[in-house]
Every structure is written in C-alpha cells, then in structure tokens.
Amino acid sequence: MKLISPYRQGPFKQYKGNLHTHTTNSDGLLPPQKAVDLYAGLGYHFLMLSDHDLVTDTRVLDPHGMTLIPGYEITAEGSHILHVKADRTLPIDADRQVMLDAINAANGLAIMNHPNWGEDFTHCEQAELEALDGYLGIEIYNGVSERAEGAALATERWDMLLSRGRRVWGFGNDDTHLAEDSGITWNMVFAEDAAEASLLESMRLGNFYVSTGIVIDSIRAEGNRIEIESHGTQCFRVVRDHGMILATVEGPVLRFEAPDVWPLSYLRVECYGAGTRMAWTQPFFADGA
Numbered sequence: 150m151k152l153i154s155p156y157r158q159g160p161f162k163q164y165k166g167n168l169h170t171h172t173t174n175s176d177g178l179l180p181p182q183k184a185v186d187l188y189a190g191l192g193y194h195f196l197m198l199s200d201h202d203l204v205t206d207t208r209v210l211d212p213h214g215m216t217l218i219p220g221y222e223i224t225a226e227g228s229h230i231l232h233v234k235a236d237r238t239l240p241i242d243a244d245r246q247v248m249l250d251a252i253n254a255a256n257g258l259a260i261m262n263h264p265n266w267g268e269d270f271t272h273c274e275q276a277e278l279e280a281l282d283g284y285l286g287i288e289i290y291n292g293v294s295e296r297a298e299g300a301a302l303a304t305e306r307w308d309m310l311l312s313r314g315r316r317v318w319g320f321g322n323d324d325t326h327l328a329e330d331s332g333i334t335w336n337m338v339f340a341e342d343a344a345e346a347s348l349l350e351s352m353r354l355g356n357f358y359v360s361t362g363i364v365i366d367s368i369r370a371e372g373n374r375i376e377i378e379s380h381g382t383q384c385f386r387v388v389r390d391h392g393m394i395l396a397t398v399e400g401p402v403l404r405f406e407a408p409d410v411w412p413l414s415y416l417r418v419e420c421y422g423a424g425t426r427m428a429w430t431q432p433f434f435a436d437g438a
C-alpha cells in the first residue's frame with residue numbers, strides 16, 4: 150500500500166492566510182483597510198476580503214506586503230460558498246451546483262463554508278455536501294462560529310465525505326466580522342513564494358494545513374510511511390475512514406507506518422498542542438482506494 154501525499158518536497162516556505170473576512174461593505178465592523186491592517190499586524194502573508202455577495206476592491210488598499218486575493222462569499226438563497234479568486238460576483242442561483250460550476254468555469258476556487266453553523270448544526274446539510282460536486286474543500290474550522298450557534302469544528306463532516314471517496318481539502322478561516330474574530334484559525338500554505346498564483350496552486354494541490362496555533366515544521370511521506378515534525382505538538386492522532394483513530398502518538402515527531410487494515414482509503418493527522426492549539430493535515434489517500 151502506498152500513500153499519495155498532497156505535500157510536495159521543494160524549497161518551500163510557509164505562508165499564513167485567511168480567506169474569509171467581512172468588512173463594512175457587508176456585515177463586518179471593520180472598514181476594508183482596517184481589516185487588512187489588522188491581519189498585517191498579526192503577521193499574515195495573505196488575506197481574502199470576502200464580503201457577502203459583493204467583491205470588495207482591494208486594489209485601492211495598502212496591502213502592507215500581504216497578498217490580497219480577490220473574492221467574496223456567495224450568501225443569498227442557500228448554503229454559503231467562498232468564491233476564491235473572483236474579480237466580480239456571479240449571478241446568484243439557489244441551485245448551488247450551478248454556482249459551483251460557474252466558479253470553476255471562471256477558474257476560481259470554491260470552499261463550502263461553516264457546515265456546522267446554526268442551532269441545529271446544519272447550515273449545510275451533509276446530504277447537500279454529498280450531492281454537490283466541484284468544490285475544492287470545506288471549512289473544517291470556522292473561527293466566528295466559536296461565538297455563534299453551532300460548532301466551529303467540522304472534521305466529522307470532512308471524514309464522512311472522505312470516507313465516501315470525496316477528495317476535498319480542509320480549510321481554516323476566521324470568518325471575521327469583529328476584530329476579536331481575527332487570528333483564531335488559518336491556512337498554512339507551502340509555496341515557493343507568496344504570489345497569488347503560487348498560493349492558489351498549492352491550495353489546489355492540498356499543499357497546506359490548517360492551524361489554530363500549531364506550526365508543522367515538516368511533512369514527509371514515502372510508501373506507506375509518514376513523518377511529521379512539529380515542535381509545538383504534544384500528541385498526534387492519526388485518523389482514517391469514518392473518523393476511526395488509527396494511532397495516538399506523543400510529539401513532537403511522528404513516524405508512522407500505515408498498517409494493513411481495512412478500510413483504509415485515507416488517513417490524516419491531527420496535532421494537539423498546549424491549550425486549544427491544534428493543526429490538521431490534509432488527507433493522504435491510499436493508492437488504489
């Protein structure tokens with residue numbers, strides 16, 4: 150058995166970014182420049198302002214050296230979807246498959262947002278996630294949901310999708326509405342540089358991980374082995390199909406050999422650090438699964 154790793158070896162650096170930020174152009178409380186200032190101050194490398202059904206023009210802003218990716222959040226008439234790399238909005242269609250097809254036709258990236266938001270934790274029902282096609286990933290952590298109804302974490306939704314053979318990546322976004330929503334969770338992208346094209350290509354390939362405070366220093370996979378170094382990780386958990394825990398290993402180094410068990414169509418690694426600090430790798434798919 151061989152694992153297919155989304156993590157490429159290369160002269161990569163790690164770039165920290167948030168793809169989900171509201172401003173006063175929709176229901177956020179920070180003017181666009183203030184939102185950019187805030188994230189630049191937190192040391193982020195890239196940011197997407199994602200107002201509701203409206204592209205905020207970032208070309209007029211001072212990026213403070215950050216890469217500002219244009220986009221917005223499809224909101225009206227259905228489940229919320231991030232349209233990443235969008236210079237204009239698409240006509241709203243309640244049929245979200247129509248929206249996803251339009252995003253892909255426009256060469257954008259689609260992320261299904263906060264599936265566990267809401268009193269009944271079903272902003273986006275699992276059946277809808279399963280029925281829809283053409284999205285790059287889902288938010289496995291949505292920061293603002295920490296202070297809203299429902300759950301910020303949605304890894305169980307992800308495991309259900311992955312177990313059904315769906316190859317979708319996990320994203321971590323603040324969904325910033327207030328200043329205190331910033332810096333809760335982020336995407337750490339391995340790329341040669343922080344140019345928009347480099348970042349988007351790495352995200353397309355899954356060459357990134359999600360964090361709430363843990364840095365993964367390196368990820369290597371060869372054959373059926375995975376090796377992860379993460380100086381802040383106290384404990385690793387290796388998760389496989391249907392959310393089953395394959396192994397629990399003390400940090401800061403994981404050297405894991407995937408066993409010959411069934412089912413094993415994918416595995417992914419969760420890193421537990423101090424307090425609520427965590428990181429989540431993307432899935433490694435079993436060859437032939």
Ligand SMILES: [Zn+2]
Binds near residue numbers: 262
């Ligand atoms: Zn939303």
Ligand SMILES: [Zn+2]
Binds near residue numbers: 169171222324
């Ligand atoms: Zn939002």
